[in-house]
Amino acid sequence: MKEQEYRKKKNDPSLKLFVVLAKAYRAVTDLSNADIVRYGLNPTEFAVLELLYHQGDQPLQKIGERILLASGSITYVVDKLEKKGYLERKPCPNDRRVIYGAITEKGTELLNEIFPEHWAKIEQIMSGLTDEEKEQAIDLLKKLGIHARNFDENQKN
Numbered sequence: 681m682k683e684q685e686y687r688k689k690k691n692d693p694s695l696k697l698f699v700v701l702a703k704a705y706r707a708v709t710d711l712s713n714a715d716i717v718r719y720g721l722n723p724t725e726f727a728v729l730e731l732l733y734h735q736g737d738q739p740l741q742k743i744g745e746r747i748l749l750a751s752g753s754i755t756y757v758v759d760k761l762e763k764k765g766y767l768e769r770k771p772c773p774n775d776r777r778v779i780y781g782a783i784t785e786k787g788t789e790l791l792n793e794i795f796p797e798h799w800a801k802i803e804q805i806m807s808g809l810t811d812e813e814k815e816q817a818i819d820l821l822k823k824l825g826i827h828a829r830n831f832d833e834n835q836k837n
Contacts, residue, residue: 707738708805710766715801719794724749724757726798730764732783733791737770 693771709723716726727747732738738746744754758781761767764788772778806814 710808711805712798712802717780719790719798724753725761725766728761728781729787729791730795732767732781733788733795736780739772740769740781743779743781744814745797760788793806 713723719726721729724747727749728743731743731746735746740754740758741751743758744751745747749757758767759771762769766776766784768782768784770782772780786789809817
């Protein structure tokens, strides 16, 4: 690489943004996950229960898509939650190939107890930004995510 090209690239903030974004994500996720673990759940189990708590019964395949989990892994997580009594499988009345995950009464009671505390923890973690800065960050990260998704799709074509 020629020195002039190197200097131009060195002044490009793209790599720095990537590193800062990755470090911020890691720091926030580590704090959130530590909060979740104290309730006896791992982050994936919590994500499944939270989805069912807020969105109602979901086809198992859709749960995996919604929380970005591979289909083989969703079965394992659902099995664990079912053994703990927090989730049950329900067959779809219209299509016997489809199985729904449904939060149980015990799971609902657990989320009723822990979700407000977890939300408060998330608010504390995010309190390093003002509400206006949070809205700006949301807009910018959405824009970046959409661009990255479109970039990936354009690379395939």
